[in-house]
Each structure stands twice: as structure tokens, then as C-alpha cells.
Amino acid sequence: MYNIYTLKNGLRVVTEYIDHVNSISVGVMVQNGSRNEELELNGISHFIEHMFFKGTEKRTSKEIVQQIENVGGQINAYTSKEATCYYIKALNTHLDLSIEILADMILNSKFDDEEIEKEQGVVIEEINMSEDTPEDVLDNDSSKAIFGENSLSYPILGTIENIKSFNSKKIKKFVKSHYAPHNSVVSVCGKFDEKELMKMLEENFGSWKGEGDYKPEYKSPILLSQSKYTNKPIEQLHINLAFKGLPYAHEKAYSLVLLNNVFGGGASSILFQNVREELGLCYTIYSYGQPYLGTGINNIYTGVSKQSADKALDVINKELKKFADKGISNELLEINKEKIKASYILGLESTSSRMFSNAKSMLLQNKIKTQEEVIKRINNINSDDINYVLDTCFKPGIISSAYVGQDIEYEKLNQIIEPDIKAYDNSNKDGIKRM
Template sequence: MTIELHTLSNGFRVVTEHMPGLASASVGIWVNAGGRHEAEEQNGIAHFLEHMAFKGTDTRTSLQIAEAIEDVGGYINAYTSRETTAYYARVLESDVGLGLDVIADILLNPLFEDHEIETERGVILQEIGQALDTPDDIIFDWLQEVAYPDQPIGRTILGPEERVEKFTRDDLTGFVGTHYGPNQMILAAAGAVDHDALVAQAEKLFGHLPARPRTGLIQPAKFVGGERRESKKLEQVHFALAFEGPDYRDPAIYTAQIYASALGGGMSSRLFQEIREKRGLCYTIFAQAGAYEDTGLTTIYAGTSAEEIEELANITMDEMKRAADDMTAAEVARSRAQMKAGLLMGLESPSNRAERLARLLAIWDRIPTVAETVESIDAVTTGDVRDFAARTAQAGAALTLYGPADAAPSLEALRARLVA
């Protein structure tokens, strides 16, 4: 497999990876604009804009956008994260050019018609309502807000209803004008792709656009932490706990991911075995490590009954404390194997490869090889994981609880148990 990279004169980057034997490809454009790039009064606009991209252009109606891809058996979608908005399609080899043409059209020529804005506003308000009615979804928004209060990275991606209700066409075009320059975009494609053909098409579609000044992050992340407890009559208490972790350029991110996997990443993990399998205190419990440009979070989630929440929370602290003392070489080796297998199995998908190309290029301004990543995973030792577990116990923390949570220990009590 061959990775090729080309940068147009205006800074627009094209990165591709040809995957022999495939008859299909994934092609998309990743924009360096997400929730973190919004001012407070714009909260939710990056996501609103993602929705509006499919509502019609100068040359295609919203139905024609969908039909153009689906008539050839393809699939088109988009998503918004805190640091990126992505627009992508999965198509057969002969339709890669069509896929890029449709994506370029929705990015460069959106109409933002008033009636469509009102229609999509209603859709997004329903999406917000759905999130509020989904405890194991909304609790992570609250956790982010507690970890990073009064900061762009701490705000919900969907935005609050009162903001979404007021966005106008000028708000949308203003955000595009600031954050959708050619040097703020990456065209990534993987599978049955022709690099030279995509470069030529990109030059035709995007080459005329003037580069724009890079705005960077509006506000650097500052982990604060704290506790939020929302009481509601639910069947379960939803428990989410986060500790400040490394950013994605920090070599310790690999240690963080291996630690999270050993602690709560699968059926053999410590939390799953002790809390679910041995004690039957919950159905779902997991740990994960996530990272951003300048911060990261190691997160634990579980759902349990009001009668069991105190025991579950306390045992979670005990297991975290124990990991610093007796995490075994076998557990670390298993987590390394799981991490490498997940990486390599995922890369059998052209969609995952295209995503990886765009993400790594945005982070490193180059594409580290898979071998480099595997080497970094293999370099993590048992001592590294134990040391990370000890540091995590002392790190800043955020706690959110939702449901019949009166019996749940406070964050202060949990921290005291963890460091005792």
C-alpha cells in the first residue's frame, strides 16, 4: 500500500492510500473546525453547519445530493467533533470522482435557504431532546462541562437550545468564512483510488480559493474538574468519572490507552471482572482514554442501581489504586495486543484508513507509519503503566452522576479513598 501526499499552492492538502484488491474507496474532506473553534455565542454552529451542508447547493437540491451518491450504490455522511468536521462518502472505484464532486459542491456552494435553515433547526432541536432523554449519552456532555467549565472544549457539540433557536444564515456564512479555507482542509481517500486523478480534480475544485489565516484554538484547554449530580427518577444511576490525561502528541498517550484497556477495556479487564463478573453490580462498565490537541481524559463509566452505586464507586477507586501497585506484565501484554489488533483490523477498512490519514496529517503534518505506531505501543512497559496509574490517582478529576444518586459518594470522598 502506498501513501501519497500533495499540497496545492493555497495550502489545500491531498493525501491518499491505494489499497490493492479493493473495488471501492472512501473519500472525504476533513475541516479543522469543530466545537472548540466556536465563540460562546456560536456554540452549536459547527454542528448546525454540518447539517445544512446536505440541504442544497447552487446545482443540486437536497434530494439530488442524496440521489447522486445513492444512485451508484454509495453512502454519504458527515460528523462534527470538538476539533474537526468531516464530510465523506463510500463509493465504488469508478465513482470516486463523483463522490469528491458532491462533497466539494456541498462545501463550496451551499445555499443556506431560510426555509431549509428552519427545517434543520427543528431536526437539531429534536436531536438535542433525544440526547437529553438518553442518560448514558448526556452524562458525557456534562462530564466534559465539569472537566472544562466555561471553555469551548467543555461545551456540548450540539449546542444549547437557546443558541440553536437563534442561528441565522449570516451566522453560518460567517463561520464558513473564518474556518473553511483551503489551508484548513484535508482531502483524504483510501482504497481503490488514483492519487494523480484526485490531485487534478482537487486543483480544479479548490485550487482557485485563497488561503486564509489560521485561527488556531480560540481558548487553550484548562482542566478544572469538580462534581455535578443530577437527581432524577430513573432505573439506574449513571456514573461517569474522568481524570486529566495526556494530549495526543504526548508519548504517554500510548501508556494511557494501555492503562485504560487493562482497567476497563474488555471482558478480561479489572473493572469488568471485579465489578460485573464477581459482584454483579452492573451490566455496563468500561474505561477509555481520549485525547485532544492540548489535553486528554481517562474516563470510567458505569450504570447501576441506587442500592449498589456506593459499593460500585468505592470498588472502582480500589481497583484504580491497586493498578498502581500490582498491574501485571500479562495484563499489559494483553492490552498491547488488543490495541495493536484493533489498529490493524481497523485498517482493513478504507473508511478507517482515510480517517487515519486525515487525522495524523492534521496532528503531525506527516503520516507516521503503522510500524511506528506499533513500535510506540510495544515500547510501553509494565512499570510505565503502574507509574501512569499512580499519577492518575493524583490528577485532577471530574465526576457526574445522573439518576437516583443520593447514596453515591462525593468526588471528595472518592479522591480520599483513592489516595489513602
């Protein structure tokens, strides 16, 4: 059962009561991520996420995590391109402590210069670790290739140069303008008393005012047709091919999920069967969507040997064209409806996953997608929906490419997909621009 409230200060609250569990998951999600940053402040959202754990007026950094861990709970946070979330999962007997600690972090963090200096070293090492991970480098390169200078291309972790420039004054200014009740949501899922919960939230978050009237506004970026590559001394060549997707909460979103499942979603998918099982060209290959507010992209990822790259690209490109032209049978449509329903339902078996889902839906859409509504939308997918997504996303073909590996002959590789890319030359008709 879902309930939606708004506190007197404008903070939205979404709750979901589950009687058969003994846990609670509480999250504070703020509509702020790397997409909300200026270039010179890129990385500050993620850095602030770290700093909220570095001490408040009441608690030291150690006490913040220790008080939750001492009662068997878990506390953590993450930053994405469009949101930051701070969350706790614990036994429902510790709901009051969970809410009080999260509120203390959001409202009373100190951002001491000494702690900032220490955390700069931590985040710089996180960036170094990411730079040593080919998939992370590839993801950043792919974003730069297709989004160009738009803030959607900014890496969530930021740059080392930026991290070194952050100080207490910059952080406090950013928090005051970007962290406010009106662009935040508290999500609670599990077993709890509703009246007691709302009393706790009012007592702990009611004084949160925020400063300024910042409201996230996003321009839909033009998708750029270009290529990026990074040379690294590694064995495999990592490849990402991007093509059009759908924005977050698009009415055909589940049709795209279904088609991605058929094309590159598992061991029985077209890409897996043809590129790995039939030809033995790779170990990992899949396709996936990245929906954002106002825009979205689809990706094909694989890792191959340098010697197999041209053949793998050729097969992938041909399979994409074939899939876009032929589509899927009614039998395959019904089978994959069951697959994505099962994936959705199994993904909501924990209080934390439901908490995240409810928070994101409320934050970005200002409404809750109930399980019944999602299942109904999946059941109602028909051939017209499938054809719309094929025409919109798959038929235009590959827009941009990114490669990470050693001695990359990217120009040679791009010749394999160049005919598809050239189709966008000098045309912004579909929000795509040839570079």
C-alpha cells in the same frame, strides 16, 4: 502506500492506495468543532454540518444524497469537539462523482433561510433525543465538571436557544472565517489512479480560497475538581468518574491505551471482573481515554442501581488505587501489546477507517502515522512507559464526577471519593483546581 500533497491554494491532500479493494473513501476534514466556538455560537459547527447537505447552486438537498446513493455509495458527516468531516464511500468507478459532490457542498452551499428554518427543527429534535439519552447527558455533564467554562465543555449539538438564533448571515460569516484550505485536509483511501485523482482534486478544490486567516489556537484548560448531576426519572444511576489523561499524539499515548485495556477495556479487565462478575453490581463498566490537543482525560463509566451506587463507587475507587500502586506484570504487558495491536489492525480493515485516521493525523499533526510506526511504538512499550502513565494519570486519582439518575444523593456518593479530590485543594501544580 501513503502520499502527501499540497494544492496551490494550500489544501493538504493525503492518499493511501490499496490494490486489493474496489472501493474508495473520500473525506474533507476541517479543523473546526465545538471547541472553536464562542459560547453564544455554541452548536453552530454541528448546525453548519447539517446545512452543507441542504442544497448548493447546482444541487437540491435530495440530489446531493440521491446521486451518491443511486450508484450504491454512502454519504455522511460528523462533528466532534475539534473537527468536522464530510465523507463519501463508493465504488472506485465513481471517484470523480464523489469528489465533485464534496467540493460542491463545501464551495457552493447556499444556506437559504427557508432551509435553515427547517433544519432548526431537525437539530432541536436531535438535542431532545440526546437529552433523553442518559449517556449523552452524562458525557456533557462530565465535560462541564472537569473543563468548566473552557470551550471543551461545550456540547457539540449546542443549545436550543442558540440553534433558534442561527440565520444565513451568521452561518455564512462563520463558514467564511473557519472553513479554508489552510485548516482543512482531503483524505482519499482505496483503489485509484494517483495522477487522475490529483487532477480531479485540483479541478474541483483548486478554486477554494476561504476568507480570513483563522487558525485554531487552544489553551490547555485547568482540570477542575468538581461534580455535576442531572435528575432524570430513570431506573439506573449513570456514573462518570474522570481523571487525568494524555493529550492527542502524546509519546506515551499507546501506553495509556494499554493500561486502559487492562483496567477497563473488556470482559477480562479489572473493572469488569471485580465490579460485574464478582459482585454483580452492574451490567456495563469500562474505562476510556479522551485525548485532545494540549490536554486529555480518562473516564470510568458504569450504570448501577441507586441502592448499589455507594458500594460500586467504593470498589471502583479502591481498584483504581490498587492498580495505580501495583501496575502490571511483564506477562500482562506483553499480552496486552498483542491485544491493542490486534484492535488497531482490525480497526483499519476498511477504506473508510483508514481515510478517517489519515485525515485526523494530517489535520492535527501535519504528518501521517503509518501502520508500521504505530506497531513499532506498541512493541516498544516498556515498564518505564507504564510507570510514567501510572504516575501521571492513575495515581492522582479521581478528579471530577458526574451523575445522571433519579433522586441522586450525590453529596453522599462524593464522600466516597472526596479524599482523592481533596488532594488537589488550592493547588494548580498539575493543572488541576479544586472548586
